[in-house]
Amino acid sequence: MTAAIDIRGVTRSYVVKGKPDFMALKGIDLTIPRGEVHALLGPNGAGKTTLCRILSTVLLPTSGTVTVLGHEVVRDAEKAKQCLGVVFGGDRGLYNRLSARQNLNFWASLYGLRRGERRRRVDELLDRMGLAQRADERVQGFSRGMKQRLHLARGLVSDPGVLILDEPTVGMDPVAARDFRDLVRELRADGRTILMTTHDMAEAAELSDRVSFIDDGNLALTESPTTVGNIVSTRERVDARGVPQEVRDRLTGLAGVAAVSETEAGVLRVETEHSEATRQVLMTIVAAGVTDVSRSRPSLEEVYLHLIGRRGMAVGG
Amino acid sequence: MPGFGAGFEFQIVAMRGQADTYFSLITAPFFALVFMSIMEYSGRTDLNSHAVIAPMLITMWTAALSFSGEMISEDRENGRLESLIAAPMSFAMLLFGRLCACMLLALPSFLMSYLAAGSVFGYWLSFEQPLLFASALVLTAAATAATATALSAVFVIAPGARSVQNTLSFPVYLLGGVLVPVSQYPGWLEGLTRIVYLSWGADLLRAATTPGAELENTICYLVMLGLLGATAFALGRLFISRFLQRARALGALAKE
Numbered sequence: 256m257t258a259a260i261d262i263r264g265v266t267r268s269y270v271v272k273g274k275p276d277f278m279a280l281k282g283i284d285l286t287i288p289r290g291e292v293h294a295l296l297g298p299n300g301a302g303k304t305t306l307c308r309i310l311s312t313v314l315l316p317t318s319g320t321v322t323v324l325g326h327e328v329v330r331d332a333e334k335a336k337q338c339l340g341v342v343f344g345g346d347r348g349l350y351n352r353l354s355a356r357q358n359l360n361f362w363a364s365l366y367g368l369r370r371g372e373r374r375r376r377v378d379e380l381l382d383r384m385g386l387a388q389r390a391d392e393r394v395q396g397f398s399r400g401m402k403q404r405l406h407l408a409r410g411l412v413s414d415p416g417v418l419i420l421d422e423p424t425v426g427m428d429p430v431a432a433r434d435f436r437d438l439v440r441e442l443r444a445d446g447r448t449i450l451m452t453t454h455d456m457a458e459a460a461e462l463s464d465r466v467s468f469i470d471d472g473n474l475a476l477t478e479s480p481t482t483v484g485n486i487v488s489t490r491e492r493v494d495a496r497g498v499p500q501e502v503r504d505r506l507t508g509l510a511g512v513a514a515v516s517e518t519e520a521g522v523l524r525v526e527t528e529h530s531e532a533t534r535q536v537l538m539t540i541v542a543a544g545v546t547d548v549s550r551s552r553p554s555l556e557e558v559y560l561h562l563i564g565r566r567g568m569a570v571g572g
Numbered sequence: 573m574p575g576f577g578a579g580f581e582f583q584i585v586a587m588r589g590q591a592d593t594y595f596s597l598i599t600a601p602f603f604a605l606v607f608m609s610i611m612e613y614s615g616r617t618d619l620n621s622h623a624v625i626a627p628m629l630i631t632m633w634t635a636a637l638s639f640s641g642e643m644i645s646e647d648r649e650n651g652r653l654e655s656l657i658a659a660p661m662s663f664a665m666l667l668f669g670r671l672c673a674c675m676l677l678a679l680p681s682f683l684m685s686y687l688a689a690g691s692v693f694g695y696w697l698s699f700e701q702p703l704l705f706a707s708a709l710v711l712t713a714a715a716t717a718a719t720a721t722a723l724s725a726v727f728v729i730a731p732g733a734r735s736v737q738n739t740l741s742f743p744v745y746l747l748g749g750v751l752v753p754v755s756q757y758p759g760w761l762e763g764l765t766r767i768v769y770l771s772w773g774a775d776l777l778r779a780a781t782t783p784g785a786e787l788e789n790t791i792c793y794l795v796m797l798g799l800l801g802a803t804a805f806a807l808g809r810l811f812i813s814r815f816l817q818r819a820r821a822l823g824a825l826a827k828e
């Protein structure tokens with residue numbers, strides 16, 4: 256079966272006045288099978304939006320090829336467009352003088368939906384996005400999060416098999432963001448493929464089958480969020496709160512315990528070399544009457560910081 | 573043609589909610605009255621139909637110029653162009669559909685001119701050949717929209733052209749024989765007017781509403797009007813595909 260998205264050797268350079276061409280993508284290879292939710296992570300200016308634009312046919316790659324469900328996005332753009340739903344989020348991109356319903360209706364007609372089908376689909380999406388109450392108000396007066404929901408609805412209007420979402424939850428409140436996660440799970444259950452960029456590590460960890468880190472135009476790593484922690488550490492860890500000093504000392508002496516430390520948040524963290532040691536650690540802690548205890552893996556955020564480095568506010572390029 | 577239908581419908585919805593769309597219409601009945609008084613004063617009441625039809629053609633062309641000037645750049649500046657281009661339809665058809673809908677403004681303009689001439693000067697335009705009138709009207713509107721499609725691409729490829737946008741009105745009225753039939757012009761000028769679709773359309777519309785007026789070859793006029801409109805659309809499509817190709821290469825679809 257052909258992959259949902261196949262990216263091979265894609266580079267993209269931009270012409271910048273008075274300077275040598277700027278390489279925003281330096282040779283990306285990535286294959287995303289059908290039905291996968293894939294998160295693209297990386298710092299500002301890494302090239303995420305550039306890649307999304309190439310995938311959605313609105314930007315030509317400088318070299319390399321991209322296919323969407325087998326259709327090459329440059330040569331076969333019309334076919335590729337038909338299976339794609341694209342959301343470039345943000346405050347812009349909508350017809351502000353028209354209502355949410357009119358906006359969606361227009362976009363549905365661009366994808367060739369007939370009148371009756373269109374009405375049904377638009378109603379359904381307005382409802383799904385929680386915009387039904389305000390469907391007939393001008394978009395002009397919408398909050399950022401509401402606009403973002405409308406963008407999402409727009410991307411879904413043609414019921415596409417492959418979705419490209421560039422920062423879909425930016426500006427959303429926590430409830431809307433949770434609804435978004437439910438939505439992505441539903442879409443995934445329908446067998447749709449989703450490529451999304453995000454700066455929200457928890458969101459990426461929760462939703463995606465695999466994540467890719469992109470930095471300075473290069474793909475640094477592609478992994479599943481559950482095993483990606485192995486990059487930072489192959490150790491197992493136990494986190495606990497309120498462990499008495501005397502117990503801490505005992506833990507340090509156990510065989511197979513590699514390190515005992517306290518995190519910034521005041522949590523005792525015990526790292527072990529194998530699962531037998533983990534068992535011993537857990538038993539010791541619980542026996543001391545401590546119940547606030549959990550096993551953990553390095554978070555996606557830790558991996559991100561490890562890979563991308565603590566660059567602070569500096570933008571690469 | 574999902575692009576055409578979508579554009580046509582969209583533009584109607586968009587214009588409906590926008591009062592300034594209709595401002596240009598206010599001039600139509602006044603133009604009609606000015607032209608009528610010239611005809612009356614000079615004793616050329618045989619040209620009365622010109623006075624009623626000219627304001628409608630002026631409305632069409634004004635709409636073509638003003639809408640085509642903004643159509644692409646407005647979408648680009650508001651960050652919509654990328655999403656539009658990512659949709660599986662012909663962008664040229666979308667523009668053409670939108671501009672065809674803009675031509676609907678000619679109808680109220682015509683109605684007001686008709687009523688103004690009738691109520692003030694007692695001249696009621698008579699529809700001698702209604703079928704010819706209707707087909708000439710539709711063809712003229714389509715050709716105007718097609719020309720506007722080409723212009724919309726020109727304005728975005730060469731933004732400098734925007735500065736001559738407004739100066740394109742009177743030369744076209746003249747070459748299109750909007751008020752004075754081009755047959756009244758000196759021979760060399762008349763030849764030049766025949767490459768302007770409007771000159772054929774204006775002649776047809778007047779012939780259909782002037783008692784006893786017969787064009788030598790009506791079909792030939794209709795065909796010429798259609799051909800010039802089709803040529804304009806073909807050029808428009810070419811310009812637009814050039815523009816899009818270039819913008820995709822340069823990354824210029826999303827202009828901040």
Ligand SMILES: Nc1ncnc2c1ncn2[C@@H]1O[C@H](COP(=O)(O)OP(=O)(O)OP(=O)(O)O)[C@@H](O)[C@H]1O
Pocket residue numbers: 269270271277279297298299300301302303304305306571572822823824
């Ligand atoms: N049209 C353009 N012309 C010149 N340079 C561009 C253009 N578009 C993007 N770039 C540059 O390419 C690089 C990658 O930009 P891109 O928008 O893909 O980053 P991103 O990963 O989406 O960042 P963010 O997280 O801030 O959205 C940036 O350095 C940017 O300045």
Ligand SMILES: [Mg+2]
Pocket residue numbers: 303304305421
């Ligand atoms: Mg971006």
